[in-house]
Amino acid sequence: MHKRILYAGTAAVGLLAACQATKPTTASKQPVIETLGTTPVPAGEFAYVYRKNNGTAPEYGTRPSVQEYLDLYTNFKLKVLEAEQRGLDTTQAFKRELDGYKQQLAQPYLTEKSVTDQLVLEAYERMGKEINASHILLRLAPDAEPKDTLAAYQKIVALRQRVSGGENFEQVAREVSEDPSARENGGKLGYFTAMQMVYPFESAAFKTPVGQVSQPVRTRFGYHLIKVNDIRPAQGEIKVAHLMIRSTPGMPKADSVTAKKKIDELYSRLTQRKEPWEKLVAQFSEDAGSAANGGELPPFGTGRMIPSFEEVAFKMSTPGELSKPVQTPYGWHIIKLIEKQPVPTFEAMEPSLKSKVAKDSRSELNKAAFLKRVRQENQFVENQAAKDYVLGKADTALVNGRFKYTAPAAPAATGKASKKAEGDAQTLFSIKGKPYTAADFFTYAQQNQRPRPGAEPRFVTQQLYDQYVEQSLTNYERDNLETKYEDYRMLVKEYRDGILLFQLMDEKVWSKAIEDTVGLQKFFTENQSKYQWDARVQGTVISAASPELLAKAKQQLATGRYELTRLTLQPAGYTPGTDKLLKGAKLNLDRLVSVLQADTSLSVTLTGRARKGEAAGLARRRAAAVATYLTEKGVAAGRIRQVAQAKPSTDIATLQVMSSTSTSALEEQLNAQNPLSVQITQKAFAKGDNKVVDELMGRGPGSYDVQKDGRFYSVMIDKVLPAGPKTLAEARGQATSDYQNYLEKEWIAQLKAKNPVQINQAEVDKLVTK
Numbered sequence: 001m002h003k004r005i006l007y008a009g010t011a012a013v014g015l016l017a018a019c020q021a022t023k024p025t026t027a028s029k030q031p032v033i034e035t036l037g038t039t040p041v042p043a044g045e046f047a048y049v050y051r052k053n054n055g056t057a058p059e060y061g062t063r064p065s066v067q068e069y070l071d072l073y074t075n076f077k078l079k080v081l082e083a084e085q086r087g088l089d090t091t092q093a094f095k096r097e098l099d100g101y102k103q104q105l106a107q108p109y110l111t112e113k114s115v116t117d118q119l120v121l122e123a124y125e126r127m128g129k130e131i132n133a134s135h136i137l138l139r140l141a142p143d144a145e146p147k148d149t150l151a152a153y154q155k156i157v158a159l160r161q162r163v164s165g166g167e168n169f170e171q172v173a174r175e176v177s178e179d180p181s182a183r184e185n186g187g188k189l190g191y192f193t194a195m196q197m198v199y200p201f202e203s204a205a206f207k208t209p210v211g212q213v214s215q216p217v218r219t220r221f222g223y224h225l226i227k228v229n230d231i232r233p234a235q236g237e238i239k240v241a242h243l244m245i246r247s248t249p250g251m252p253k254a255d256s257v258t259a260k261k262k263i264d265e266l267y268s269r270l271t272q273r274k275e276p277w278e279k280l281v282a283q284f285s286e287d288a289g290s291a292a293n294g295g296e297l298p299p300f301g302t303g304r305m306i307p308s309f310e311e312v313a314f315k316m317s318t319p320g321e322l323s324k325p326v327q328t329p330y331g332w333h334i335i336k337l338i339e340k341q342p343v344p345t346f347e348a349m350e351p352s353l354k355s356k357v358a359k360d361s362r363s364e365l366n367k368a369a370f371l372k373r374v375r376q377e378n379q380f381v382e383n384q385a386a387k388d389y390v391l392g393k394a395d396t397a398l399v400n401g402r403f404k405y406t407a408p409a410a411p412a413a414t415g416k417a418s419k420k421a422e423g424d425a426q427t428l429f430s431i432k433g434k435p436y437t438a439a440d441f442f443t444y445a446q447q448n449q450r451p452r453p454g455a456e457p458r459f460v461t462q463q464l465y466d467q468y469v470e471q472s473l474t475n476y477e478r479d480n481l482e483t484k485y486e487d488y489r490m491l492v493k494e495y496r497d498g499i500l501l502f503q504l505m506d507e508k509v510w511s512k513a514i515e516d517t518v519g520l521q522k523f524f525t526e527n528q529s530k531y532q533w534d535a536r537v538q539g540t541v542i543s544a545a546s547p548e549l550l551a552k553a554k555q556q557l558a559t560g561r562y563e564l565t566r567l568t569l570q571p572a573g574y575t576p577g578t579d580k581l582l583k584g585a586k587l588n589l590d591r592l593v594s595v596l597q598a599d600t601s602l603s604v605t606l607t608g609r610a611r612k613g614e615a616a617g618l619a620r621r622r623a624a625a626v627a628t629y630l631t632e633k634g635v636a637a638g639r640i641r642q643v644a645q646a647k648p649s650t651d652i653a654t655l656q657v658m659s660s661t662s663t664s665a666l667e668e669q670l671n672a673q674n675p676l677s678v679q680i681t682q683k684a685f686a687k688g689d690n691k692v693v694d695e696l697m698g699r700g701p702g703s704y705d706v707q708k709d710g711r712f713y714s715v716m717i718d719k720v721l722p723a724g725p726k727t728l729a730e731a732r733g734q735a736t737s738d739y740q741n742y743l744e745k746e747w748i749a750q751l752k753a754k755n756p757v758q759i760n761q762a763e764v765d766k767l768v769t770k
Helices: 045-052 063-085 092-110 113-126 146-164 171-175 197-205 253-271 277-284 307-314 345-360 363-377 384-392 438-448 457-480 487-513 517-526 547-555 583-598 617-634 664-669 693-698 734-756 761-766
Strands: 033-038 039-042 129-137 186-191 217-219 222-233 237-246 327-328 332-340 379-382 427-431 432-435 535-542 604-607 640-645 655-661 679-684 700-708 713-719 757-759
Touching: 033 045, 033 761, 039 045, 039 363, 039 655, 045 063, 045 432, 045 487, 063 487, 063 757, 063 761, 092 307, 092 457, 092 487, 113 345, 113 757, 129 146, 129 171, 129 197, 129 457, 146 171, 146 379, 146 457, 146 487, 186 222, 197 222, 237 253, 237 277, 237 307, 253 277, 253 332, 277 457, 307 327, 307 332, 332 517, 345 363, 384 427, 384 438, 384 457, 427 438, 432 438, 432 457, 438 457, 487 517, 487 655, 517 734, 535 547, 535 693, 547 664, 547 679, 583 604, 583 617, 583 664, 604 617, 655 700, 693 700
Parallel strands: 604 640
Antiparallel strands: 033 039, 033 757, 129 186, 129 222, 217 222, 237 332, 327 332, 379 427, 427 432, 535 679, 535 713, 604 655, 700 713
């Protein structure tokens, strides 16, 4: 119900998906704005999507605006018409995808908006306060039988009489509460605000005066008694960073003492020696999720953190302030305040609150109001006699989850007037005249039953009946949304047409432009003038956080090869006194071969070793044996360097050290403590690629050191590249996009030839209002 932890689409179819396709049978009943071949396009449909997508634009209603959108709309309609003519809207894959979207789109229409609005406003108003409360819980299943519910209720009433009569609430909670934590905390929940407890519990807590005990409250967990200890104004949210040394309750005492010494030493270094917070967090914090980000945690409000952590954090007032070490079940923390934020405005919180209300236990109120409305609107009529018949069929098979039902065969036609339906054929209830029979319910019961040992058969049947009614009402409403709500109907059509458009566009334009390499090359050659380089420079840029890091990066960059400490390689072992590789060593070397083959920038240095007293030159021969094995497996000899250890070793296995020519390996070394310490870029720089290089473009080849915006740069320009044509490889992204546009224009021209467009100018003119 209440947890505290320390922080450890839809298809984007844009403008075109806002257009809809309408079948000719619908279009013939209203004015048309255009005709595509023999297919009319309703004027009302175009007016709807034009208004929806342009209604707030300043140019809305002007002739250029209407005409531009009609052109786009026409192209879209031609594509959708082509998809329909090819039968793409009849495939099972299309129907499944559309049905999935319809289920999602229907959700906002299957609620009661006025109730949602009230619940959102109520939640926001409650967020202005924080309640400190304790509770006693008697567990009870949500679908408990009446006799069990009554027994639990009588028991919770007796408990309320005890605490109201003067018994200590905390002591009673320790004795009888079925919340597992009550034996330790006496039922104390600490402070909480709206949206942190299940709704019935929250409502009772907010309505109970300080110092008093609520009436029994039923939630999905059972019955509660709530004692309100305090009410205070909401503290809002707080953003902090922390430095953590792990120390858990079960760890050895020596480790726990060591953790305390560490946190005290770090606190001293922060407060007395004034060492940088970010440096110490990066080096020592054992919260891996936040250490790389200066220890920052997401903003949190009351009830979101471990109480001891939260209490200290909210008492801090000045940004930058540091707390003394704070202990939680996770370890020791030093907390740094970043900022405090008051409760946001209603306008700012409304969207997120609506989302939370839809998922919160409040949604049960919404559901009840929705079902009440659709019962009336859809003329729900219940047949009490048929219901009694159904409930009378209840037996232990349904209780045990083994109920089986076979519908009776339909009676043979006699030519006489049919009798009133009886037995399983009788109507249980109707929705707008549509009958739902007892047989339909029995089929539903068989499909949705579950074992309920010890339950009364009639009670189980009643619950299944209630579920069946709710599901039937909801399904009926969902199935008829398109006839009730124009917005929903048009939205479904947007997605329908968007799916069809995506399938056809992928076939005709997007994938074709990528797969048609001959056509792309021809298009690129014919339009070479569009793909030209301006003057560029070939070179290297090093960006560093300090002059010392810059100097270190330049020095190591000059070597051209950089050791990779992250690649841990197992040494290659030998039969003692020989250079014969062991079987296990060969398996390790096979893994090394795989690494080298996967990355051609890598090379390996082999250091052969020998013990004192072994044959002279054995260390070198061992390195050579490994080198031979690698070359036989396909590794180029130029990527292998052999050395022999000068002095005798305690181990005879050959060491393997990986290095790389890629500057990313050098960055990895230099950024071990901070991922932003050094960045190295080697490429041809065009104007606009790098602001530092831009300032040096006219100087020509050379090495330049620059300080800019708090960073230290070394720019090494190797040569100036003159302006000239790009190759297809260099311009592939832009050329492919242009080729896609070309293919689309060609395709639209073909569609217009197939289905000539005739505009009804009179209907177009009606939309011009400015």
